[in-house]
Amino acid sequence: MEPNYLEYKGKYKGIFAWIFSTDHKRIGLLYLYAVGAFFCVGALLGLLMKLELIAPDKTIMEAQVYNSVFTLHGITMIFLVVIPGLPAVFGNFLLPIMIGAKDVAFPKLNLLSWWVYVFGALLALSSQFMGSGPPDTGWTFYAPYSFQTQSNVLPAVMGAFVLGFSSILTGLNFIVTMHRMRAPGMGWFRMPLFPWTLYATAWIQLLATPIVGITLLMIVAERTLGIGFFDPAKGGDPILYQHLFWIYSHPAVYIMILPAMGAISEILPTFSKKPIFGYKALVFSSLAIALVGYFVWGHHMFTAGMSGTALYAFSFLTFLVAIPSAIKVFNWVSTLYKASIDMQTPFYWATSFIFVFMIGGFSGLVLGALATNVHVHDTAFVVAHFHFIVFGGVGYAFFGAIHYWFPKIWGRMYDVKWANFGWLTFFIGYLALYGPMFYLGLVGMPRRYFDYLPEYHGPNILSSLGAIVMIGGLAIIITNLIISSRRGETAKANPWGGSTLEWTVPSPPPLENFEEIPVVDKNPYEYK
Amino acid sequence: MSQDEHKHVVSYKTYTIILINLLILTAISVAVTEIELGPLTVFMAVFLASVKSALVLIYFMHLKFDNAMYKIMVGLVLVVFVIVMVITFLDYNFR
Numbered sequence: 001m002e003p004n005y006l007e008y009k010g011k012y013k014g015i016f017a018w019i020f021s022t023d024h025k026r027i028g029l030l031y032l033y034a035v036g037a038f039f040c041v042g043a044l045l046g047l048l049m050k051l052e053l054i055a056p057d058k059t060i061m062e063a064q065v066y067n068s069v070f071t072l073h074g075i076t077m078i079f080l081v082v083i084p085g086l087p088a089v090f091g092n093f094l095l096p097i098m099i100g101a102k103d104v105a106f107p108k109l110n111l112l113s114w115w116v117y118v119f120g121a122l123l124a125l126s127s128q129f130m131g132s133g134p135p136d137t138g139w140t141f142y143a144p145y146s147f148q149t150q151s152n153v154l155p156a157v158m159g160a161f162v163l164g165f166s167s168i169l170t171g172l173n174f175i176v177t178m179h180r181m182r183a184p185g186m187g188w189f190r191m192p193l194f195p196w197t198l199y200a201t202a203w204i205q206l207l208a209t210p211i212v213g214i215t216l217l218m219i220v221a222e223r224t225l226g227i228g229f230f231d232p233a234k235g236g237d238p239i240l241y242q243h244l245f246w247i248y249s250h251p252a253v254y255i256m257i258l259p260a261m262g263a264i265s266e267i268l269p270t271f272s273k274k275p276i277f278g279y280k281a282l283v284f285s286s287l288a289i290a291l292v293g294y295f296v297w298g299h300h301m302f303t304a305g306m307s308g309t310a311l312y313a314f315s316f317l318t319f320l321v322a323i324p325s326a327i328k329v330f331n332w333v334s335t336l337y338k339a340s341i342d343m344q345t346p347f348y349w350a351t352s353f354i355f356v357f358m359i360g361g362f363s364g365l366v367l368g369a370l371a372t373n374v375h376v377h378d379t380a381f382v383v384a385h386f387h388f389i390v391f392g393g394v395g396y397a398f399f400g401a402i403h404y405w406f407p408k409i410w411g412r413m414y415d416v417k418w419a420n421f422g423w424l425t426f427f428i429g430y431l432a433l434y435g436p437m438f439y440l441g442l443v444g445m446p447r448r449y450f451d452y453l454p455e456y457h458g459p460n461i462l463s464s465l466g467a468i469v470m471i472g473g474l475a476i477i478i479t480n481l482i483i484s485s486r487r488g489e490t491a492k493a494n495p496w497g498g499s500t501l502e503w504t505v506p507s508p509p510p511l512e513n514f515e516e517i518p519v520v521d522k523n524p525y526e527y528k
Numbered sequence: 529m530s531q532d533e534h535k536h537v538v539s540y541k542t543y544t545i546i547l548i549n550l551l552i553l554t555a556i557s558v559a560v561t562e563i564e565l566g567p568l569t570v571f572m573a574v575f576l577a578s579v580k581s582a583l584v585l586i587y588f589m590h591l592k593f594d595n596a597m598y599k600i601m602v603g604l605v606l607v608v609f610v611i612v613m614v615i616t617f618l619d620y621n622f623r
């Protein structure tokens with residue numbers, strides 16, 4: 001039999017056998033290590049912010065340092081962690097196996113995407129160490145501040161620009177792979193749901209990313225050449241920046257969340273031992289979210305001074321996205337109904353995902369309604385909302401996915417007790433950290449301030465203690481996974497009784513996944 | 529993949545004509561800025577750019593000879609783009 005992909009010896013040795021590998025599985029792991037490292041950096045920056053906010057006045061850092069810390073936290077988490085997150089890590093590793101292919105359509109382009117990602121990441125992070133001090137604009141680089149600030153914005157903006165190319169190339173690769181390389185017999189509606197969400201995501205990556213690329217270049221042109229795109233003094237319009245930025249960055253939320261929903265749609269049927277409820281509804285809701293998601297960006301700008309007509313249109317469209325999202329939740333819950341549920345670590349993550357994602361979704365409706373938006377705009381409420389969606393959504397799905405596919409990736413099993421204990425610690429810390437921020441926002445505590453009025457002290461203490469507990473949970477989870485990947489018990493090919501194609505190959509999979517390309521003659525979720 | 533998908537060899541003459549058209553359209557889009565069109569300025573620029581990219585897509589990128597699937601996909605992308613433009617101008621034209 002062929003050696004598995006971890007042991008395969010190719011042209012290169014040592015680390016070069018990885019960083020020059022065109023094997024989609026090794027590239028997936030390269031992304032995992034990079035994303036994982038950046039995630040730890042971003043999480044520690046977040047912890048520093050919460051420690052600053054444990055008491056009013058200066059606690060551990062000056063205001064200017066705080067501004068840089070939240071900017072770096074945002075840039076790292078958004079551009080380096082959650083946007084590549086599930087598609088680049090699990091998409092790369094699993095997409096070809098799940099559709100019965102030997103690799104993606106363009107393996108070399110895939111390797112190039114990883115290199116572009118690393119280069120963009122280094123460029124973005126270099127802004128911390130060179131020039132006139134770390135950027136302090138927030139991850140959104142809003143004009144006019146982004147072209148007026150004396151801090152070192154350019155490398156961060158250029159880094160985000162370069163990272164966009166990585167995202168576009170990955171999206172292109174996945175679209176072609178799914179159109180051209182599905183195994184014989186796998187019609188579109190026999191494709192598992194994780195690939196389906198990657199497909200919807202790939203179209204967003206391909207079509208929306210160039211817009212932010214151009215927008216970031218406009219910031220560069222404004223700063224270096226003084227062209228007045230956004231400067232009102234030169235006839236420009238700062239709101240134009242917000243339009244252009246959010247035309248990408250709202251759909252980017254769906255680049256993050258759609259594959260997360262896909263991973264949940266894989267985990268739930270496996271641990272329910274029951275076909276997923278409403279397969280087609282889940283497929284079409286993914287496509288609907290991707291499509292309608294293009295037209296709702298203005299909900300980030302309700303207080304920016306848009307026309308009333310635009311306000312109504314954006315609010316209405318935003319409410320429309322709630323429909324396909326709710327369809328997904330109902331289908332997941334219906335899958336659990338009367339199922340013979342197998343309580344395992346990935347299942348805990350998947351069900352807690354539904355819980356936190358619902359809170360995130362409902363608080364999104366508060367922000368999508370014009371009247372309430374004015375009250376909570378730019379408060380801690382918004383921060384709580386998007387951490388419930390982005391961290392609660394993508395983070396929980398990511399951890400669910402890694403605990404689900406771990407035995408497949410490393411051919412070993414993790415310590416279940418520690419994994420469950422890590423999940424529980426994380427979950428408690430998470431709710432204590434972000435829950436109070438909803439309240440703080442409603443009573444008027446603004447976001448992005450290193451200081452606050454004394455009456456906000458109580459909930460902030462709870463929130464900061466939650467952050468410490470949550471980081472503790474993370475440490476348990478990550479340590480357990482790292483140790484288990486080296487010393488865990490050997491895992492079977494199909495430890496969970498999954499029915500999609502990745503469970504038919506050995507763990508870890510051989511270099512070319514399948515000795516013979518399988519012929520698919522059934523729907524993806526059929527359990528004996 | 530069928531053989532005749534690749535039979536199309538476009539003559540240099542066609543390419544040259546398209547190139548000249550693109551250059552003329554570029555000249556027009558520069559020249560037109562001399563005329564004060566008011567709110568139609570952006571519309572004019574986007575319109576001319578659309579015609580140019582359509583020419584590039586159809587001839588230089590061989591969309592004309594591709595199968596219907598790709599034409600539909602490109603068409604849908606254009607629909608998304610048009611909706612995005614329309615929504616953006618719900619702001620600018622009603623301020």
Ligand SMILES: [Cu+2]
Nearest residue numbers: 250297299300
């Ligand atoms: Cu949004």
